[in-house]
Amino acid sequence: MKRFALAGNPNCGKTTLFNNLTGSTAHVGNWPGVTVEKKDGVYKKLNEPISIIDLPGIYSLSPYTSEEVISRNYILDEKPDCVINIVDATNLERNLYLTSQLLEIDVPVVIAINMMDVLEKAGDKLDEKLLSDKLGVPVVKISALEESNLEDLMKVAFKASQSKRDGISIIYHKDLNHLIGDVKIAFKGKNVENPLFHAIKLVENDEIETKMHEDLLPMVEEFKKTFNDETFGDDIEAIIADERYQYISNNFAKAITKHTPKENEKENENKSDRIDKVLTHKVFGLIIFAAILFLVFHFTFSENLFFLGGLFEDVTPCFEGSIYEGLFYTDGGINSPGVILFNFFDMSFGGIIEAVQGGLNAGLGEGHWLTGFLCDGVLSGLFAILGFLPQILLLFLFFSIMEDTGYMARVAFILDRIFRKFGLSGRAFIPMIMGFGCSVPAMVNTRTLADENEKISTIRVIPFFSCGAKLPILVAIAGGIAEQWNFSHVDLITYSMYVVGIAVAIASVLILRHTTLKGDAAPFIMELPQYHWPQFKSLMIHLWDKAKHFVKKAFTIILASQIIIWFLRSFGWNWHMVNSMQDSILGSIGMLIQPIFTPLGFGSQLTSIGWVFAVAAITGLIAKEDVIATFIALGAAAVAYLTSDAVDPEIIKAMEDAIEADEEGVTAVVTMIQATGITWQGCISFIAFNMLTIPCFAACATAKAELKEGTFKWTLLFWIVASFVGSAFVYCFLSMFSSESLAWAIPVTVVLIGLGVGSIFFIKYWNKRKLKVA
């Protein structure tokens, strides 16, 4: 099968073209560097199927970030049958700079001028004949978004792929051309493929090239001694970059006929400018960003939308008592869209479980093991996870909109100054905020970071940005605390825990960047894409992708782990079913590891059933969704412990059913709290531990793949240390407060952590001043 590679600048519409050619659903964003790894698909509309490879967007073939190396190596080593170079018609000059380098490689190239629709709408015209004549390769005008001319493009590319093409250079500097010619001959003599490309890169003093062909370097050095350009001196790198741009602007300025804007169009342009002025305003820029972030979380998680709850305090809602009450209304407030969706799923799943249980009980008789296996082992755990799907998707939708409109890039622009204080660049912000959704794509996204140490520290702190899967832990345990200790502000606990995660992340980055991963903040040179309206299709593609991934995970790894846990808690070492979970395999393993967690408040100080916390924390290493699913599954053990004196099976049955019916897991947590005798400090420390510890399997695998060899084991150690130190601190600190003062213990903690971080800054600032004075 022939292979065509798509190459081009970041954000030039490559992925949109790829999706439309292959019918796949890769994620597209208005943020340079959304595609960070190569993807392949198949184009089927020609006589023979063609494999299409979407390469990460690059500005140049000189390596700067790791994704640029991926693209370069693919074209050089894998030798695609044709390279389709996508060029953004609205930014011809910079896009053709990459083209000038691609043309140096001995591979058929076809240029696809994309975004013709935007160009034509603006009233501009483009002469593709002129481009084609000058560059010596076919040029096709397309619009990836409107899917126009794509078949033409593929036909032209297919034709081009049938013949060979030798690399050409557009460098006209006489003396340099001599040198390039000589080096090229030397490369040919060594039987190196793509001699022209390698020759030019070597002359350009390219990092990879000088390492690979050290033997030819003296040739260049010798030349430099006698070489002296009028304007540039012996700065060959600058001359070549200048030559490329000179050639482009000399030849292609004529290719575009600009249309003179009319009055009303200028008006339009001003609108985008005015929006930008507000969004990146000196004073309001940061405030607006904070407000947007708050609204996103508020819409997704709040049970008191816009704090309107107070209005209804004295009025009984008209739908009281109906099923709508639980759906739209949580005592004292209107639900946000996220919570409404959650409740809807929760109610439906609850109904399904009841129906299944009822049916099985009728068919098999009460208490059959199969009923237990299906309802406790499989369904309740599975639904506990699927129930969170709408909220996770909603969060993703908001972030996709921010990304698609081009606002995310501005956020990096606004925040860079602050991030630099921590030794990171504004670009590191995107993977971190993505971490609130899921650590896996967030870690992959760190490829856009140019500095290796910055990348490692970012990957290490990404799990501290509490991901969607950790949300159930927060909601359930915070809910449990609220119910058990009569504390009315669940959201306060939830928000505080998010803040704790961020605070630990900041502190960790500061420590890492000053100890093992020293280094100044990496340079921040980034394109700011134009604002545009989010595209419905691309948003839906992204959401669908996310939903698919989540559901797949629920039905594979989580389902499997839940079945294993059911088995371990139902059977003893003698392979017989046990009556009490205390005697099960899981129980004995739990008791073995329980003491490790003593300093964190959920270890040996608990009752004999206290091992459930240890087991839940360990199952969280498979997938964080497992933690609450495990709680629900082990609920029966807690019930048995609590009711060991009771004889009435009806009561036991009712308690067990209540745990299963509550998908949020609050009932399970309350039962656990009562059975284990854990303190609220221990509960909060348990949340903190889960937020800071080693992330799930999938995230660990991603981290291992992204990190440089040998750093992963230290990263694991870092996570273990961070979680133990962090939650031991939380536990010890909170233990100073009694349960009556819970309401102010949490804010005080947050303030103290803030002060701690502040003082680190102060010390840094002080040291700098001392240095200056000295």
Next chain:
Amino acid sequence: MLKRLDEFQIGETGLIKKVEGEGRLRRRLFDMGVTPGATVYLRKKAPLGDPLEVTIRGYELTLRKSEASLVYLDSKGVN
């Protein structure tokens, strides 16, 4: 008199004469179109005064003051 890009005022335009620095950083600046001969317009500064946003070769580029200090221009004044 050459002026450094980080000393520019908002709204100032200039022609690049020289790009200093070395290695990857300089390479990156070149790749992004910051080469001698290009015209730069300083559009705005971020809320905290840094980084800068410039219009160059028909697109918007953001870079920090520390990187901008490597770029020397012939100022054409504020418009």
